[in-house]
Amino acid sequence: MRVLAIDTTGPACSIALADFGESESVRGCIVELMQRGHAEALVPMLDRLFVEAGVAAKSVERIAVTVGPGSFTGLRVGVSAARALALALDVPAVGVSVFEAIRESLGDQAPPFAVALDARRDEIYLQDFPAAGQAAKPVVVSLQDAAGMIPPDCHIVGTAAALLGKDRGLEVFPLDPVAVARAGSRLDPALSPPRPLYLRKPDAKPQAHARIARV
């Protein structure tokens, strides 16, 4: 299966094209570091990838996209593009969480470990991958609470590792888009739709105060 992967959730605009079957064959991969500008960079980058790989867009059989958590604007760039590509090419799109992509990028490394991502405002996006059983539900928690939720012997991976006093984490930066493609090739599009995973509600409060008293 030929998978096109897109990641725009963090400080990089990354794409990969890979074939998965009995073996894995990477047709192309571009990772460009950027704090902003993903929306302008993405499509020209796609064009470059396919020209260099010498394959047609129509040969893509699945789109894999990271859905977050991450920059709200960034993840919407990737999800919008993936859904539009899926519509244009008439192929399924599958959403891959950043946690899942990091787990995939660690390869055969055995759990238990937790993925902890810096959510700013002294908060952390956290998902625990225990030795046995299902991964925990991803959550956003305060730095303080996160420390209490992670078992002492647990490895911590991700951009918040240093915040939690661990030295691991940097090896998964920037996210490997080939890992996103691989995770995307495994996941069921029906169960992992390309839908943003914000973990945070929008900053907005209902306004009742603005109106003048009525009889």
Next chain:
Amino acid sequence: MNVLGIETSCDETAAAVVHRDANGAGEIRSSVVLSQIEEHSAFGGVVPEIAARAHVEALDRIIAAALHDAGLELAEVDAIAATAGPGLIGGLIVGLTSAKALAWAAGKPLFAINHLEGHALTARLTDQLAFPYLLLLVSGGHTQLVAVHGVGHYERLGTTIDDAAGEAFDKTAKLLGLGYPGGPRVEQRARSGNPERFTLPRPLAGRPGADFSFAGLKTAVRLAAEAASPLSKVDVDDLAAGFQKAAVDCLVDRTRNALAMSAGTRFTALVAAGGVAANKAVANALQAIADDHGLPLVLPPLELCGDNAAMIAWAAAERMSLMPSGADRAGDADHPALARWPLDSLKPPQAAA
């Protein structure tokens, strides 16, 4: 030619297919608009992050529905267009990125369209109107008087120096507890109110120029409402009527000035666009001005007054028709979404190609 248009600059997720024939006649083959009124009503106005989230959830379905309603496959459209600004940046990015990806995958030209140009050219879609004409654009986000000389040739005669007219309607409705969106509700209550009971200002009226100001009027409504509170039904009706009358008077004064300022231009019509143009009191007042100047008044149908994607597709079709055949439109593949993008900064398509 058939153009697929996408509009996500505020709180409507919209897609449409528009056909333009060689004679310049337009036909809307489909137009799908999903309003987010429900999502924003508790907040009394559009919340940008909520809008952006709603756009990304809905847009691919809306595009598919527009193609389906038009009976076309994506491969059969001649170009893809999306609003690139001005508007709420989060929503613009969703629509423009989707359009870029569609255009790239389908091998179609991409047009990054100015939302205001969409409103400005709607009268040519509906009425095949000839240039030049005077446009009063009045919506929740914009209030402008523009001499439309040609595609990409816009002369801004006046704009608001603070709030948009539609914004003033919405804020008045919020103040009076009439709900959101406010325009239609203020209009409804104004019908049974006495517009003369409260003395309200007409900011900038009688002054030279064609700029608008609504902030002072909004504050005056608040002060009058506070003085009269607690408000009875009659009080609310009278405040709504007084506000609407004042707002209409401002629009009239400025539009008359704009016509006087361009006395050397032989306009073919007075055109109104934007959500506030759907207000009957506004339309009646504009009809009187048009009559005085011997001009027809062109009001788009209700569904084209508010935000829609047909006008975006149409603006692209107008631009495409003026371009040398085979001109390269790959240039818009890295066009940025622009929260601010003045209409008079646009260029005719020949220069852009």
